[in-house]
Amino acid sequence: MNKAREASSAIRSVEELSKQRSPVHDLSPLSKLFLTMVYIVTVASFNKYDLTGLFAMILLPLIGYALSGIQVTLCFRKLKVILPFILLVGIANPFMDREIMYTVGRLHISFGMVSMLTLMLKGIYSLLASFLLVSSTPVDELCKSLRKIHVPSMIVSLLLLTYRYVSMFLDEVATMSESYALRAPGQKGIAFGTWGTFLGQLIVRSSYKANRNYDSMILRGFKGEFFYCDRRFSGLSWLFILVLSGICIFMRLFNLPVLLGSVFVR
Amino acid sequence: MHMADALLSPAVAGTMYVASAAVAGLSVYKLKKEEKLQEEPTFKRLPTMAVMSALVFAGQMINYTIPGTGSSGHICGGLLLTALLGPYAAFLSMICVLLIQCLFFADGGLMALGANIWNMAFYGCFVGYFLIFRPIMKTKLNTKLKLIIASVTGCILTLQMGAFSVVLETSLSGITDLPFKSFVLLMQPIHLAIGLVEGLATSLILVFVHSTSPDLIKGISEKEVKKSSFKITVLVLVLSVAVIGGGFSLLASGNPDGLEWALFGNTEYSESVTNMGLDEEDYGNKSSVADKAEAVQEKTSFLPDYAFASDSENPLGTTVSGILGSLIVAVIAAGVCFAGGFFRKKKLSKTN
Numbered sequence A: 001m002n003k004a005r006e007a008s009s010a011i012r013s014v015e016e017l018s019k020q021r022s023p024v025h026d027l028s029p030l031s032k033l034f035l036t037m038v039y040i041v042t043v044a045s046f047n048k049y050d051l052t053g054l055f056a057m058i059l060l061p062l063i064g065y066a067l068s069g070i071q072v073t074l075c076f077r078k079l080k081v082i083l084p085f086i087l088l089v090g091i092a093n094p095f096m097d098r099e100i101m102y103t104v105g106r107l108h109i110s111f112g113m114v115s116m117l118t119l120m121l122k123g124i125y126s127l128l129a130s131f132l133l134v135s136s137t138p139v140d141e142l143c144k145s146l147r148k149i150h151v152p153s154m155i156v157s158l159l160l161l162t163y164r165y166v167s168m169f170l171d172e173v174a175t176m177s178e179s180y181a182l183r184a185p186g187q188k189g190i191a192f193g194t195w196g197t198f199l200g201q202l203i204v205r206s207s208y209k210a211n212r213n214y215d216s217m218i219l220r221g222f223k224g225e226f227f228y229c230d231r232r233f234s235g236l237s238w239l240f241i242l243v244l245s246g247i248c249i250f251m252r253l254f255n256l257p258v259l260l261g262s263v264f265v266r
Numbered sequence B: 001m002h003m004a005d006a007l008l009s010p011a012v013a014g015t016m017y018v019a020s021a022a023v024a025g026l027s028v029y030k031l032k033k034e035e036k037l038q039e040e041p042t043f044k045r046l047p048t049m050a051v052m053s054a055l056v057f058a059g060q061m062i063n064y065t066i067p068g069t070g071s072s073g074h075i076c077g078g079l080l081l082t083a084l085l086g087p088y089a090a091f092l093s094m095i096c097v098l099l100i101q102c103l104f105f106a107d108g109g110l111m112a113l114g115a116n117i118w119n120m121a122f123y124g125c126f127v128g129y130f131l132i133f134r135p136i137m138k139t140k141l142n143t144k145l146k147l148i149i150a151s152v153t154g155c156i157l158t159l160q161m162g163a164f165s166v167v168l169e170t171s172l173s174g175i176t177d178l179p180f181k182s183f184v185l186l187m188q189p190i191h192l193a194i195g196l197v198e199g200l201a202t203s204l205i206l207v208f209v210h211s212t213s214p215d216l217i218k219g220i221s222e223k224e225v226k227k228s229s230f231k232i233t234v235l236v237l238v239l240s241v242a243v244i245g246g247g248f249s250l251l252a253s254g255n256p257d258g259l260e261w262a263l264f265g266n267t268e269y270s271e272s273v274t275n276m277g278l279d280e281e282d283y284g285n286k287s288s289v290a291d292k293a294e295a296v297q298e299k300t301s302f303l304p305d306y307a308f309a310s311d312s313e314n315p316l317g318t319t320v321s322g323i324l325g326s327l328i329v330a331v332i333a334a335g336v337c338f339a340g341g342f343f344r345k346k347k348l349s350k351t352n
Helices: A003-018 A029-045 A051-068 A079-090 A111-136 A139-148 A153-183 A192-219 A235-253 A256-265 B010-038 B046-059 B078-085 B087-105 B113-138 B143-173 B180-212 B222-226 B230-253 B257-265 B267-275 B280-286 B288-299 B316-340 B342-351
Strands: A100-104 A107-110
Touching: A003 A111, A003 A153, A003 B087, A029 A051, A029 A111, A029 A139, A029 A235, A029 B010, A051 A111, A051 A235, A051 A256, A079 A111, A100 A111, A107 A111, A111 B087, A139 A153, A153 A192, A153 B010, A153 B046, A153 B087, A192 B046, A192 B180, A256 B316, B010 B087, B010 B113, B010 B143, B046 B078, B046 B087, B078 B087, B078 B113, B078 B143, B078 B180, B087 B113, B113 B143, B143 B180
Parallel strands: none
Antiparallel strands: A100 A107
16 A cells, blocks of 8 residues: 555554544543553563563553453554664664573573563554554544643644644555556655655645645634643542553562562472 | 654653753744744734645655766755744744654654654754755855855755764663764764755755745845844854753763663673762662562562572573463554454454
């Protein structure tokens, strides 16, 4: 599929997911945003050799996915974006840090191998958390929660407008790319000679389109601030924040798999 | 160049958030100031800014053939947006582009957003514009030539700065065991090639826009050039130095988790610990987290028959429990998956 078309359908599918109803969808967007950040910071703060402690952190997003009814597999497609760079950074660890950490039979597991695995898990967990946030929260509600934490209205309005225009331009770019590909079969990308005109034309047209859009918005009473649907920050949201933040901190301070294992091994 | 959350420690990510938020605050302030001077409401520029940032976002989906290589690349758009919107508006637009990329495409992490904004938007929008693009546009050369030189130089240099920041931030976070020098040598040449392609693409787009609608490009008119402020240039440089310097001081005093462990846990690096001014004994005694971790370690010192507990250097005792515990977690996770109906969903979609 065309790259732009793929991106456009990805945005639409996430948007549709965010409109579903579930206990996770019904929570206040601000509490979800806060907890996602708490979770990601907790995951990132794990020691690079604490593989077992970090492993247990998978439970929180999985519970979130289970409650929201969103398939966790949807998120895994996005791993192709983050894993290559993480691998690039972490691949040196097994070669640089060769000291043996565990020996299982004849298999020697070095500190470097463990730190590389930990790095990859951190990347996957962070992705799981942010995907859950965005697929259970509509963008306008996310923008409203950003306003609540006093992010300037200019940035929030710009974000909302950009988001709305993105789908439109992705479709336009997809059509242009498809037309070009049909006229230049087998060619990889846009040829050097047409680099400028290809996107340049779109920029000039878009600029005029933007001004027309602005005029239409002014006619409809736009004064720089959007009106968002307000969702009350309920007691349940507070409870949700307290309980899950507490669990995150507990799992960071105490190695849950080791504690669970000790019940049986002792 | 988008950094994932896993590549940063919370301390470094937090520092970069503060730095990027400060520049975003400055941009909002400057735009509001411009609004007062021009008597034009800022929100009038919003649709243009949004359209341009959406366009840059969509433009990133277009692959350009890199001549002679058989591969293709795409624009990042920082300098392009700056040339079209001006540095402050472009910086805010880039924030939106990066936020949408992060949320919807997993291109860069939510915690790493501050670092990504700094690496990809700050250098392109401020350093690229004030120190490269605008000074070149002030020269008396042919406008098209100026646009090409400014775009190519700007993109190459700002991408180099961004790539260097990625290396610095990752190294400060203690994520990789790759030596700093090797990491720099790995990152900089790749981004030199990417910068060249981005610069060429940006210049050709700007040349086209200039030939059809010259008023769209910032820094073309004489008035705009004369307004150049030495103060802003100095401010940009001071901010860069402050953040990079702040990042270095963080390494000396912030003690990020991974790095800390690597230093204290490996005796052959004990000299570098004293070089960094950290006292292992004092550090261990004073840290409440370390105390708690020690308490947990003491509690979990089981398997006495196998003598693992007394041998603190051998982690195998904890490992057995850890593996068993992890298996339990895996079973719970699988249970959650079943309870959540991930498999049931599949069946539903099949029946549909």
